[in-house]
Amino acid sequence: MANTKEIKTRIESVKDTRKITNAMYLIASTKLRKARNDLDRTRPYFEALRTEIKRIFRTQNDVDSRYFYPPEGEPPLEGTYACLVITADKGLAGAYNQNVIKEVMHMLDEHPDTKLYVVGEYGRHFFTQHNIPMEHSFLYTAQNPTMQRAREICDILLEGYDRGDFKKIFVIYTDMENSLTSSAHCTRLLPFHRAYFQTDTVEKAVTTPFEFVPSVQAVLNNIMQSYVSGFIYSALIDSFCSEQNARMTAMDSANSNAEKLLAELSLQYNRVRQAAITQEITEVSAGAKAQRQKHRKEA
Template identity: 30%
Template sequence: MPSLKEVKNRITSTISTQQITKAMKMVSAAKLRRAQDRITQMRPFAQKLNAILQNLSAAQTDGENWYNEQRPANKILLVAISSDRGLCGSFNSNVFKTVNRVIEEKYATQFNNGNVTVLSIGKKTADYFGKRKCNLIGDYTLLFSSLSYDNVSHAADFIMQAFRDGKFDRVELVYNEFKNVATQILRVEQFLPIVPPTNQIDAASQIDYIFQPEQDTILSGLIPKSLKVQLYKAVLDSNAAEHGARMTAMDKATDNAGELLKQLRLTYNRTRQAAITKEILEIVGGAEALKSS
């Protein structure tokens, strides 16, 4: 049985941990509200712009459709969006597992040939895949420290230019989509080349589009902007999902600390009672020894 001092030290340590987890839960709750408002406002715009993007990509054009160029998937770029910090449950590990699963199921041959590259948005992804000698590209590990559309646009420009230069034949996003505080949905989405609408390709090819201004001007301006918005939406989704996951994890940690405190206090009282009983027995035994002498 542990000593009273040991149990008391564990109680003090657990109380301190409980206070920290409770404070982290409150901070994440405050951040979650702002992040949830941002992604809620962004989603309708991003979804509508994505529909326009798919329709335009399905239309015929005389210009250079580099964003819609279908090439053999020999060189793959996986954009893995995680967090900069831990203590958010399985939020980051789910991203790692999904990236590994995508590589094993879809791009095993390319990976064995060294043609699978990971672009990390979030420090945890860079740390994980860096230790596994995986091909890493880009430096966007601390993007969440100053999250804005402009900063995400730099990452999108880098990805689009790499695809246009032929460095990669396919680009896919792996991220957590925010559903609610307790639920995050892993998403794997093709970023480039643009995926045309599956049930509208034939219809779109028969529509006589009227472009104002000219078609090339619209495509050269709208398509890159739409791709930037899609990446920004994925980052905002991941940011909100991270705070939701951390809030849930800290809430459970606080509850677990409370349960542990109950057990420790019960152990402390039992140990104290046993020590008092032992002292009483020693006193009684000493008194009986004095009487017999």
């Protein structure tokens, strides 16, 4: 059985660990709140873009754009896919990264020639370690999602899409459904279905046709570049929020385990200390008894 000094050392170690987990919980909470605020400030702009895209399709029935399936539906698109993979830069976030990797591996099983565009050190390390080729790795940190970085990712993806290097673009990221749960999603980014921009909102009939300069296709393509950037930015923010939420959950679980361990160690410490005290009392009592017996014999 461990002595009181060893147990006390373990108690101090657990207390130090608890301080670290509490600090990490608070940091993750602050980052989560800031990221949500950033997304809330930019969301109205991209909602307005979606409304304008809807109006274009409402007023122009014969719009032809490389970013959309034709009006008659989704044709079979054979060819290479591109996939933007968003992971974290480090662990300590429960199953956050593993769930994203599972979605990626599932896609690679179905489409082995998929080109991977990776955000996050965890994903880069995993694919490198398993000899899975990456088409492009964005070396900036996943801890600071910005609109500028979303535009850079968008430009690279659209450049390959416009050249015809791949027929579809997917995004695998983690969406925080609520404050308690989040899940990894594989979402097709391009091409869009026209029905994606349809809403139940009743609008007034258009009496005066809109004029598009230089053409409706050019206007739509220009808007779509901004919209895709916004979609990617939203995915980066959602993933970052999900990561911080997962990290908060992991730190809260670690803190609860530390509290439980402290209670067990404190109980063990008290038992060992009491046993030591009892042993000392027994030894003193036995010594006093031996002395009394010795005095009686001498008398």
